[in-house]
Amino acid sequence: METRITIVTELAGAEVSGLTFGHFVEHLGRCIYGGIWLGRGSEGADEEGYNLRVKELLKDLGLEVLRWPGGCFGDQYHWEEGIGKDRRVRRNIWWGGYELHEFGTDEFLRYCEEVGAEPYVSLNLGTGTVQEALDWMEYVLGERPLSYAERRAENGREEPYKVRYWGLGNETWGCGGNMRPEHYADLVRQYSNFIKAAFPDVKLVAVGHTTDWNRRLVASFWERPARIDALSVHQYTRAKEDWDEEDYRRCFGSRAWKERQISEAWGLITALSGKVKLVVDEWGVWYDTARRENGLIQKGHLKDALSAASDLHLYMRHADKIEMANIAQTVNVLHSVVLAEGSEVKPTPTYFVFKMIKGHKGGRLLPVVLEGERKWPVEDPSGGEYLYPLPDAVATVKGNEISASLLNPSEEDVKVELSLSGGDIGSAEAVALVGSDLQAEDVEPVPAEVSLEGGRARLKLGPASLTMVRIERR
Ligand code: AHR
Helix, strand or coil, X not given: CEEEEEECCCCCCCECCHHHHEEECCCCCCCCECCCECCCCCCCECCCCEEHHHXXXXXXXXXXXXXXXXXXXXXXXXXXXXXXXXXXXXXXXXXXXXXXXXXXXXXXXXXXHHXXXXXXXXXXXXXXXXXXXXXXHHHHHCCCCXXXXXXXXXXXXXXXCCCCEEXXXXXXXXXXXXXXXXXXXXXXXXXXXXXXXXXXXXXXXXXXXXXXXXXXXXXXXXXXXXXXCEEEEEEEEEECCCCCHHHHHHHHHCHHHHHHHHHHHHHHHCXXXXXXXXXXXXXXXXXXXXXXXXXXXXXXXXXXXXXXXXXXXXXXXXXXXXXXXXXXXXXXXXXXXXXXXXXXXXXXXXXXXXXXXXXHXXXXXXXXXXXXXXXXXXXXXXXXXXXXXXXXEEXXXXXXXXXXXXXECCCCCEEEEEEECCECEEEEEEEEEECCCCCCCCCCCEEECCEEECXXXXXXXXXXXXXXXXXXXX
């Protein structure tokens, strides 16, 4: 049996923004300390204190976005304790241990510049004030003679930083303050009112959640507007590390609730100015073994890398609605792309998914029509069955080049024939991430065979694989 895939080249849709391939770092476990930061003079650190090997890997991956400092930690973070010479020691309320504030605003923003990532700062709405937020923004964006711009210059940075995205708290329905949506809506109005008056060019992201929360929040904004640019959602895939087949399938079945959440949130926010977008602030696989006591660390496997590919496919397909998506978290925490322990630093299989799938960046989405495809029955963890298409395909176009990512999470081969609706395939090459073992921790993309005949391409997608095909039109 062969699946025929037609890429509809006449109908280029929304552009896939690089921000779809974003990342998140929090002061949690060994993500920052022992992950991206080692401290000046430490073994393995560069002259500034960053973990050199981690930095090289992330630079090479091309980090698009880095969200910081939380997560839950963000709503206990007081930025002035992390600048200049006197750094304060505090308890890390949510994740345990002490926060020494060695890594603060300047360390974060310089890091973003070094790895080429767009910084996204989460403001503290849980224990902070509007004035504290405005002062922080003045420190980051202000020009002399403003006092906080002077402070920044004293700390070695004359030029303002460039930070467009600012989050209005994190999970304010839970760790960020256990608020009611109506109360949070008032805070969003208050913060956005002052922030947009002082810094009209920034983009503000409000906290979204369930459909009920989003409905009440949007109803409040409809009655009395808030100056926001996006609403966020978090989409974690809960799974057992010691998984069985059913658990594995549920990772892919979670597509159903994730898509529903996106559509429902989108349906609500379109009632606002028509310009508010969605941001998936945090997403990824969260294993049962990743707990507060172990700093939420988990291994990276082929299976969670394929689940990441499935989620990235979903976010790309909704490129008209989703402005940004950030996997949680970059190093040593949850669904990381790099694991670092002392001098041992290695990319996880998910690192390579990002590397491959980022070929879609800047491309415009093309519709993909599947015929004769097998449908894989998987359970939606929120109830019901979902028929996952084999393969799950996304195609984009940039000039004469078409990229198609083909995901086959099933245990059987999938044979495909690829064609273009408007013309012939002139050349095609492919790489695949594939392993014989879903639990494999060390897998890397390898070239995959593609044959061309009569302007069509044929290839075989191995079991549990992601294949990226690059096509030139004739
Ligand atoms: O990513 C770990 C935690 O998950 C974050 O701090 C919080 O926002 C979410 O619940």
